[in-house]
Amino acid sequence: MTRDRLLGIVSVLFAVLIAGLTFFTVDPKIRIAGDPGSQIFPYGAALIFALAGSRLIMRKAAKKDPIFLTAGQWKRLFILFFAFAVYVFLIWLIGFLTATMIMLFGISTMFASKKGVPLTQRILYAVGMTLVAYGIFRYGLKVMLPSGIIGMG
Amino acid sequence: MNYMFEALAFLCQPMILGNALFGGITGLVLGAIPGLSGGMAIMICLPLTFGMEPRLAIVLLMSIYIGGISGGYIGSILLGIPGTVNSLATVYDGYEFTKKGYPTRALSVAAVANFFGTVPSLLVAMFLSQVIARWAVKLGPAEYFSLAVFAMVLVIALSKEDMARGLISMALGLALTTIGISPVSATKRFTFGFTNLQGGFSMACVMMGLFGGTLILMEYAKNERGDGTFADVKIEGFRMKIKDFTSNIVNIVRSFFIGLLVGFMPGMGGTIANVAAYSIAKNSSKEPEKFGTGCIDGVWAPEVANNASIGGAVIPMIALGIPGDSTTALLLSAMTVQGLTVGPLLFTTQTSYVYLIFIAGIFAAACCLLFQVLGMKLFPALFKIPYHYLYPIILVCSFVGIYSSNYSFFELAASLVFIMAGVMMRYFRMPQGPFILAFVLGPMLEKNFRNAVCYATNGYWTFFTSPIACVLLLGTAVLLAYPWLVKALTKKTL
Incomplete structure (x- = not known):
């Protein structure tokens, strides 16, 4: 079809x-x-x-559909989607600050796989960007960010 | 006139100028990177504006919008891949300069062309919008409904996408706006007892889910981005020969009017302006054979035209409250979040904001030009931003935007559904434009439709007894029937 x-x-x-x-x-x-x-x-x-x-x-089908994503690409898509879902759950559970650090590290690692990006660089990126984002949104723009139901910030 | 000076005085404050510069550069950078766009830049920066004073937010949003459209040429010239589709035709000659090893000339011309396109078009828009708004105030709900329907169908008809898929995309946008409390009678619809659904889904939740989240998912799934593959080219900094300008004055003026006119038409926008201006410049040139080989006329024409389309697109948005394309639709909804009721009444109820919108746009164009002149040497660095660091931070901004629009976890969770819906829209090749327009215009459409029938003494016939509404609805019917009419006529001729 x-x-x-x-x-x-x-x-x-x-x-x-x-x-x-x-x-x-x-x-x-x-x-x-x-x-x-x-x-x-x-x-x-x-x-x-x-x-x-x-x-x-x-309507008469004109031609065969081009491939949208291969099986491997669908798998990658669902893995990242699962990571998004985990991020949303973690924001609710442990709050924006900790959840964002984990997510930034995890997703940058997924995107950088096979590129040989050093672990320390990814950790520094995750911690640094989380603090910058938190500072801008929380203190610069007065956005109330969730601290999580177990209150880890 | 007082309002204009008020806006100028506001914009001359160092903090506001800094804001315009920040917005312009952000838009320029995101517009330059292929895959992102001016619309995406507005979506990503939307959460930044939630806590802002409305005037400050307007300056930021306009700067991002102008920067986003202006930045597209950087990718076109340096990579041969347009940063946004609005700079499609700029590739033809712009990239030839890079291939020959001297992109500075093309980059400098494009930067000035952007300024020449944007500023006069916004000045024209500032005066024309008033005239149109004065006429539009006299329109009733029946005319308004018909005008919005006509604009939406025109967007579908003019897009290269299939009409049936465009209509399904539009129906999806309309269906989503029916969730929550209905206008006019305040009846609950499709809330199923959830209080979170009573206000419907926020713009941030739907747009960032459908487009921001989906973009990142697709990029990861396809795994086609190669970081650091951009070949180094030497950029010496801004350098433009006066002759490049003087020999192109007719080309610039002609492309400006093409851009302004095309931008004004719903559904056409910067891409068509860009390509049409290039083709006309080529056809009217004494040396058309030089086009496509690194001809500077071929950089002026598309870049003046796509930026001139900004003024054209802003006219219906400000004067009628009807955006002509998806980017202005996002801009309109971002302004609505700030409490602005964009449309003809804006000129009488919030006059100072009207002038602020236009003058902020002009300031943003100046800021963008300044950045491009001073920072041209930095352009190659834009394409070295590693995607594995860029996309995760875009995702954080998107989720903060969704959460902070209503401070609701429900919307965060719902955005996951919209992310998957966005993947499905891409799978089924459904165009995004009709969806965005329908989602933004849906509540206004329903309110005007129901008010028109309520106020009328002849019920639904009011749409046919009002000459303007009738002509617009007939125009809509012709647009819808156009593909079948063409097919039938072609068969008959054969």
């Missing part, structure tokens, strides 16, 4: 989902005389999804 056809199917499913959710969960009561109501825009979005999706399904 081509990517366009798959997108068409996903779009039609989205249309059905949005229309269903709108029908069952959005209050249809009109509070102001003449107002088309709060359901009209979600239905409008669903209609666009359905029409454009149907067009993609019905």
